[in-house]
Amino acid sequence: MNMIVTPASPATPNGTTRPQVRIVIVGHVDHGKSTLVGRLLHETGSLPDGKLEMLKAVSARRGMPFEWSFLLDALQTERDQGITIDTTQIRFRTNSRDIVLIDAPGHAEFLRNMITGASQADGAVLIIDALEGVRDQTRRHGYLLHLLGVKQVAVVVNKMDRVDFSADRFNEISDEISAHLQGLGVKPTAVIPISARDGDGVAERTDRIGWYKGPTVVEALDQLEPARPLEALALRLPVQAIYKFDDRRIVAGRIESGSLIAGDEVVIMPAGKIAKIKTVESWPVTPVAGRQGAGRSVGITLDRELFIERGDIIAHTNAAPRETRRLRARIFWLHDKPLAKGDQLLVRCGPKESRATVVAIEKAVDPGELSSVENKAIGRNHVGEIDISLSNPIATDPYTENPRTGRLVIEVSGRIAGGGLVLSVDAGQRAVPVDIVPVESALRLDERSARYRHNGAVVWLTGLPASGKSTLAKALERRLFTNGGSPILLDGDTVRAGLNSDLGFSAADRSENIRRLAEVATHLARNGHIAIVAAVSPAREDRAAARRIADTAFREIHVATPAGICEERDPKGHYKKARAGALASFTGIGNDYETPQAAELVIDTSTRTVADAADEIERMLKTTGVLFDELVDLAANI
Amino acid sequence: MHLLRTDSGADGRDSRPPVSEQIPLGLTAPSMDHLDQLEAQSIYIFREAFGRLKKIALLWSLGKDSNVMIWLARKAFFGRLPFPALHVDTGKKFPEMYRFRDHYGKEWDLDLRVEPCPPIDAVDATLPPAARSAARKTEGLKMALGKFGFDGLIAGIRRDEEATRAKERVFSPRGLEGNWDVRDQPPEFWDHFNASPPQGAHLRIHPILHWTESDIWAYTKRENIPIIPLYLSQNGKRYRSLGDQDITNPVASTASNIDEILIELEQTKVPERAGRALDHETEDAFERLRVAGYL
Numbered sequence: 001m002n003m004i005v006t007p008a009s010p011a012t013p014n015g016t017t018r019p020q021v022r023i024v025i026v027g028h029v030d031h032g033k034s035t036l037v038g039r040l041l042h043e044t045g046s047l048p049d050g051k052l053e054m055l056k057a058v059s060a061r062r063g064m065p066f067e068w069s070f071l072l073d074a075l076q077t078e079r080d081q082g083i084t085i086d087t088t089q090i091r092f093r094t095n096s097r098d099i100v101l102i103d104a105p106g107h108a109e110f111l112r113n114m115i116t117g118a119s120q121a122d123g124a125v126l127i128i129d130a131l132e133g134v135r136d137q138t139r140r141h142g143y144l145l146h147l148l149g150v151k152q153v154a155v156v157v158n159k160m161d162r163v164d165f166s167a168d169r170f171n172e173i174s175d176e177i178s179a180h181l182q183g184l185g186v187k188p189t190a191v192i193p194i195s196a197r198d199g200d201g202v203a204e205r206t207d208r209i210g211w212y213k214g215p216t217v218v219e220a221l222d223q224l225e226p227a228r229p230l231e232a233l234a235l236r237l238p239v240q241a242i243y244k245f246d247d248r249r250i251v252a253g254r255i256e257s258g259s260l261i262a263g264d265e266v267v268i269m270p271a272g273k274i275a276k277i278k279t280v281e282s283w284p285v286t287p288v289a290g291r292q293g294a295g296r297s298v299g300i301t302l303d304r305e306l307f308i309e310r311g312d313i314i315a316h317t318n319a320a321p322r323e324t325r326r327l328r329a330r331i332f333w334l335h336d337k338p339l340a341k342g343d344q345l346l347v348r349c350g351p352k353e354s355r356a357t358v359v360a361i362e363k364a365v366d367p368g369e370l371s372s373v374e375n376k377a378i379g380r381n382h383v384g385e386i387d388i389s390l391s392n393p394i395a396t397d398p399y400t401e402n403p404r405t406g407r408l409v410i411e412v413s414g415r416i417a418g419g420g421l422v423l424s425v426d427a428g429q430r431a432v433p434v435d436i437v438p439v440e441s442a443l444r445l446d447e448r449s450a451r452y453r454h455n456g457a458v459v460w461l462t463g464l465p466a467s468g469k470s471t472l473a474k475a476l477e478r479r480l481f482t483n484g485g486s487p488i489l490l491d492g493d494t495v496r497a498g499l500n501s502d503l504g505f506s507a508a509d510r511s512e513n514i515r516r517l518a519e520v521a522t523h524l525a526r527n528g529h530i531a532i533v534a535a536v537s538p539a540r541e542d543r544a545a546a547r548r549i550a551d552t553a554f555r556e557i558h559v560a561t562p563a564g565i566c567e568e569r570d571p572k573g574h575y576k577k578a579r580a581g582a583l584a585s586f587t588g589i590g591n592d593y594e595t596p597q598a599a600e601l602v603i604d605t606s607t608r609t610v611a612d613a614a615d616e617i618e619r620m621l622k623t624t625g626v627l628f629d630e631l632v633d634l635a636a637n638i
Numbered sequence: 639m640h641l642l643r644t645d646s647g648a649d650g651r652d653s654r655p656p657v658s659e660q661i662p663l664g665l666t667a668p669s670m671d672h673l674d675q676l677e678a679q680s681i682y683i684f685r686e687a688f689g690r691l692k693k694i695a696l697l698w699s700l701g702k703d704s705n706v707m708i709w710l711a712r713k714a715f716f717g718r719l720p721f722p723a724l725h726v727d728t729g730k731k732f733p734e735m736y737r738f739r740d741h742y743g744k745e746w747d748l749d750l751r752v753e754p755c756p757p758i759d760a761v762d763a764t765l766p767p768a769a770r771s772a773a774r775k776t777e778g779l780k781m782a783l784g785k786f787g788f789d790g791l792i793a794g795i796r797r798d799e800e801a802t803r804a805k806e807r808v809f810s811p812r813g814l815e816g817n818w819d820v821r822d823q824p825p826e827f828w829d830h831f832n833a834s835p836p837q838g839a840h841l842r843i844h845p846i847l848h849w850t851e852s853d854i855w856a857y858t859k860r861e862n863i864p865i866i867p868l869y870l871s872q873n874g875k876r877y878r879s880l881g882d883q884d885i886t887n888p889v890a891s892t893a894s895n896i897d898e899i900l901i902e903l904e905q906t907k908v909p910e911r912a913g914r915a916l917d918h919e920t921e922d923a924f925e926r927l928r929v930a931g932y933l
Contacts, residue, residue, distance in 0.1 A: 293667025414834030
């Protein structure tokens with residue numbers, strides 16, 4: 001059953017263009033969204049002939065008084081439940097606009113549908129029951145409009161007939177909601193008193209709201225502007241795919257902002273590789289000349305063969321996005337299980353996806369509550385700010401600089417579980433100097449991880465001499481290898497014999513020793529191997545530097561065997577020599593070992609067997625996403 | 639106040655310059671019109687479907703919508719359709735439709751797979767006659783899915799056609815039986831699509847969900863996409879929507895070319911699927927069909 005057939009396309013034969021504006025009506029359940037929609041359709045002459053009469057007849061047959069909301073409740077299931085379930089799209093016209101109305105459910109259970117609807121909107125109408133006033137879902141929806149980037153918001157205070165069209169009551173609600181919205185950086189375009197049921201304020205300023213001088217709902221809708229493509233911003237072309245259907249190698253994607261033309265010099269982020277756009281390919285006519293702007297789905301060829309993959313961002317060389325493995329985001333959460341610190345996720349930023357870990361959770365609140373009680377985890381339908389560390393570097397922008405590339409979604413078990421805005425990007429220390437062009441492996445990480453059944457990692461064993469680091473390292477190496485993995489042992493002493501033979505034991509040399517170990521280990525980890533580093537690494541600062549280099553790949557294990565037992569073991573005779581004064585700068589008998597404070601794992605080898613300790617390391621590597629423990633995980637990674 | 643539904647506002651409020659004139663000229667790209675925007679969005683969806691799913695096919699019903707879809711897919715993939723076009727054939731289409739299929743299947747170099755539907759006796763007998771007839775297609779679709787193991791089917795439904803379809807997602811998960819759970823649809827926003835169907839289930843992908851009937855015709859005209867002549871008026875009647883011969887009726891119309899169709903659509907209040915018998919049998923027949931996996 002089709003309800004509305006008024007064509008809304010500006011592509012009319014006489015060539016007129018009317019701006020098309022997509023709007024969403026949101027607010028608390030039962031505050032009258034469907035009634036307002038029904039009334040709007042009637043007032044704008046958008047109902048098919050006979051439709052109103054037909055519905056009135058249906059109502060009479062069912063023995064119910066006619067309600068405007070029946071117009072929307074066209075589905076049997078909805079009529080039975082008495083609430084609007086999902087997003088429907090309805091079209092009508094105001095004087096100068098084609099309106100696509102996305103109805104979004106107010107029921108808290110259906111927040112995911114409200115978000116699905118509202119994310120497509122240019123503007124929003126937030127509806128409030130004059131009798132009930134601002135409710136939790138009113139505030140929640142207001143907050144979500146802000147997170148979804150919907151800037152144009154008109155507020156309607158409905159059911160004014162229930163409060164005798166009281167200007168005082170209206171002003172009270174108007175003040176409260178305006179303050180709430182302005183706190184979020186959203187300024188309402190209008191606050192309008194209406195009775196959707198009787199028609200006051202919808203298309204007409206009736207006598208009963210004679211004290212109100214602002215626009216009607218229809219007039220407010222007529223003032224909305226369609227969202228514009230972001231052509232004025234820097235070029236961002238996220239790569240969707242690379243096609244080789246014939247001898248052309250076409251890089252395909254949609255220009256999210258800015259514009260491009262053949263001949264432009266571009267940089268492919270996050271790798272930082274530079275190329276020139278050779279052609280802009282199309283069909284049926286190709287290549288196409290001229291500039292291509294934001295919003296276009298394009299295909300380009302480059303002047304050289306580079307390794308490019310889905311999710312890379314093509315930008316102009318002078319205005320590239322930031323490369324990062326760590327960012328802060330303000331998100332809404334839709335999943336049943338609350339989001340907590342340490343959770344492993346899949347993050348999508350445009351076509352780019354990366355496994356990620358929640359490093360910190362700040363400001364987790366229910367945006368519906370007046371008093372914001374801070375939580376440690378972000379519950380379903382709540383919002384919060386999180387720090388995320390990504391296993392692959394991505395190119396992104398803060399949303400204040402680019403609202404298209406500065407947003408992300410979070411997936412759990414293959415289903416979208418949340419989304420939000422990139423607040424800031426920690427560009428880290430790894431900015432690629434312009435004249436260094438690192439050569440990249442021809443193998444993709446997912447090819448390697450599919451074979452090894454693990455991601456790359458740096459397992460860093462720190463502890464006193466003779467604490468058991470090398471023994472554990474070798475046991476772990478054997479175990480990973482037996483399971484088909486690719487472990488590589490980097491023993492501090494062994495590396496000192498070669499690569500680091502120029503280094504002594506001064507504080508500066510020790511730091512450099514650790515830096516080189518960390519760089520080599522990180523290189524191995526980036527290529528899918530598990531580098532097992534066994535090094536005393538007594539200085540907290542040096543270990544922190546190693547963690548910065550390896551970033552999310554870093555797993556620190558403190559081998560915390562008590563000093564007395566280490567000295568008793570003394571397999572290399574170092575403690576004895578040191579006691580005798582024959583070994584300068586020996587860590588162990590002084591207080592110069594700085595104990596780790598946030599290691600991923602602490603193991604005391606004096607109280608357990610080597611196998612038992614290796615088991616525990618393996619468990620830690622599984623829970624932190626290095627080892628795949630089941631096939632599902634493997635599939636998700638390919 | 640009853641608003642005028644003409645293009646020029648009675649109170650002159652639309653005298654502002656059109657949006658396109660507000661952009662300063664210079665190094666700007668040619669601005670996108672409405673059809674450009676629809677096209678770009680559809681291309682994006684096609685590329686996501688092709689990139690994120692393993693084995694997809696496009697459901698080619700031979701009608702105006704699926705012909706536009708094929709055109710858009712060829713734009714997305716630079717002239718090719720890099721996956722099969724599946725025609726689930728009830729055997730009861732109009733002869734003009736079969737001729738169209740055989741001709742353009744070759745001309746467009748499609749990997750065409752024609753799959754038959756089971757006989758009417760194999761279908762739920764509690765459905766009203768036309769819906770029961772249409773349900774054959776659902777069964778044929780299920781058989782084709784089982785045969786080829788597609789994890790994604792691209793379908794040319796539009797939100798404006800029908801209230802049930804308005805509730806659809808762009809990537810719409812189906813259950814193991816091909817069924818659609820309207821109450822538990824995943825969130826979908828910012829063009830991020832849920833593309834991981836459970837093992838054994840499939841996704842429906844709807845690249846033209848955001849188009850209207852007028853958009854389809856305006857684009858067909860602009861791109862010069864071939865159409866089946868049944869859409870144009872003969873003896874005062876034309877088909878607005880093409881289904882099986884026995885359950886599709888023409889509507890009164892004098893529109894004999896696309897421009898006239900567009901003008902007609904501008905004025906009509908008759909629904910597009912008015913000629914489709916199955917839409918009018920009972921209030922919920924269409925939804926029952928869709929929950930069971932109909933398009």
